[in-house]
Amino acid sequence: MAKVKGAIVIDIEKCKGCGLCVEVCPQKVIALGDKVNAKGYFYADVVNENCTACENCVMICPDTVITLYRAKVEV
Amino acid sequence: MDVKFESWKEIIKDENIAFKKTKVLTDNILSYCPGCGHGVVHRLVAETIEEMEIQDQTIGIAPVGCAVLAYDFFDLDMQQAAHGRAPALATAIKRLYPEKFVFTYQGDGDLAAIGGNETIHACNRGENITIIFINNGIYGMTGGQMAPTTLEGMVTSTSPYGRDPKLMGYPLRITELIAMLPGTYYVTRQAVYKPAYVRKAKKAIRKAFENQKLNKGVSFVEIVSNCNSGWKMTPVEANKWLEENMLKTFPLGDIKVDGELVKEL
Numbered sequence: 642m643a644k645v646k647g648a649i650v651i652d653i654e655k656c657k658g659c660g661l662c663v664e665v666c667p668q669k670v671i672a673l674g675d676k677v678n679a680k681g682y683f684y685a686d687v688v689n690e691n692c693t694a695c696e697n698c699v700m701i702c703p704d705t706v707i708t709l710y711r712a713k714v715e716v
Numbered sequence: 717m718d719v720k721f722e723s724w725k726e727i728i729k730d731e732n733i734a735f736k737k738t739k740v741l742t743d744n745i746l747s748y749c750p751g752c753g754h755g756v757v758h759r760l761v762a763e764t765i766e767e768m769e770i771q772d773q774t775i776g777i778a779p780v781g782c783a784v785l786a787y788d789f790f791d792l793d794m795q796q797a798a799h800g801r802a803p804a805l806a807t808a809i810k811r812l813y814p815e816k817f818v819f820t821y822q823g824d825g826d827l828a829a830i831g832g833n834e835t836i837h838a839c840n841r842g843e844n845i846t847i848i849f850i851n852n853g854i855y856g857m858t859g860g861q862m863a864p865t866t867l868e869g870m871v872t873s874t875s876p877y878g879r880d881p882k883l884m885g886y887p888l889r890i891t892e893l894i895a896m897l898p899g900t901y902y903v904t905r906q907a908v909y910k911p912a913y914v915r916k917a918k919k920a921i922r923k924a925f926e927n928q929k930l931n932k933g934v935s936f937v938e939i940v941s942n943c944n945s946g947w948k949m950t951p952v953e954a955n956k957w958l959e960e961n962m963l964k965t966f967p968l969g970d971i972k973v974d975g976e977l978v979k980e981l
Binding site for chain 1: 719720721723724726727728729732733734735736737738741745746748749750751752753754755756759908910911914915950951952955
């Protein structure tokens with residue numbers, strides 16, 4: 642059976658660490674890390690691979706730093 | 717680009733892109749605070765322009781306020797208006813170039829306080845323009861002073877004991893006010909604090925731009941947004957506070973569609 646899987650890439654240098662994407666992700670794929678970027682923000686990063694490409698994070702991100710990929714994979 | 721997970725290597729390919737930053741936004745980092753709703757609305761306007769393929773036919777008017785640098789972020793022809801005068805400038809541009817798509821992007825201090833006069837008269841004249849109005853109930857850029865749209869009892873730096881309507885007046889619902897004018901064709905209030913509302917807001921912005929082809933009057937989209945710096949909250953708390961407090965005074969939904977009031981005022 643084919644299943645829709647997603648993946649995201651976060652532009653960490655442009656992320657301001659607001660945490661809105663962490664809040665809306667139903668799979669808890671994103672979390673704020675303990676590392677800072679050049680601007681001094683604790684940026685958001687991916688912590689697990691359960692992304693379902695629901696688009697919540699890209700919709701809420703104010704700085705459009707997330708790129709979303711979606712593919713059908715056989716399981 | 718380093719991919720963290722083995723299973724994602726298959727997915728992260730150019731042909732699988734489901735969402736990426738629109739080309740109508742420049743690569744500059746937005747000057748807004750972390751979590752500010754301005755960024756989302758910038759994206760929605762830019763995506764609408766990209767989808768309608770009108771990037772070279774659109775002229776935007778930047779306000780004074782947090783969005784004063786909007787011309788740095790939109791890859792469009794932009795004009796910068798004096799404080800509150802964006803609808804007047806938009807009127808001039810639209811009358812000179814009637815075939816162009818003209819929109820103003822204003823905050824609540826710019827549109828409802830200093831520019832209240834321009835807004836009401838541009839709407840009353842029925843200019844064929846789109847007005848995007850970001851309402852966060854506070855003067856964000858200057859340090860969180862009370863705005864006309866500040867809620868009753870809301871604490872700001874110039875109303876430290878909360879807004880007292882007897883002394884400082886009531887929150888100004890300018891969207892309801894201008895909906896009563898015959899010159900407006902489409903008036904709506906949206907929000908961007910949840911993904912579902914972001915999608916709705918995008919539909920409203922799309923309709924507001926499409927309406928310019930009809931030449932029937934002003935299309936006015938209010939977006940209730942947060943100001944976590946001015947409200948002294950984290951972005952997540954600010955969105956929660958918005959849902960619990962702002963939406964009582966500023967209920968979401970269409971007010972006027974295709975020139976007909978759809979909501980009792």
